Amino acid sequence: MRVSPVATALCLSLLPAAAGIAADSAAARGGPVVAAAQAAPIPADAAAKHAKRTACLKDAKSKKLVGADKTAFIKRCVEAP
16 A cells, blocks of 8 residues: 555644644643653652662562562561661
8 A cells, every 4th residue: 555645744744733732732731741840859768769679679589589478578678777
């Protein structure tokens, strides 16, 4: 099936207009465009917790833990000082 160059050009020329309309309507209702601009930075404490949990997950994987054993290990590991 061949696509007409005129149809292709018409569709491509409408893309910027469609994107602008979508962004305007999302901004008008306080949608994701506004929410993304107002996103708060991640606190250092949250980053440290994430790093610790990631290390615990890697440790559980190296010990080949699965299921309830893995869940319990990660919970103990994260709560450890």
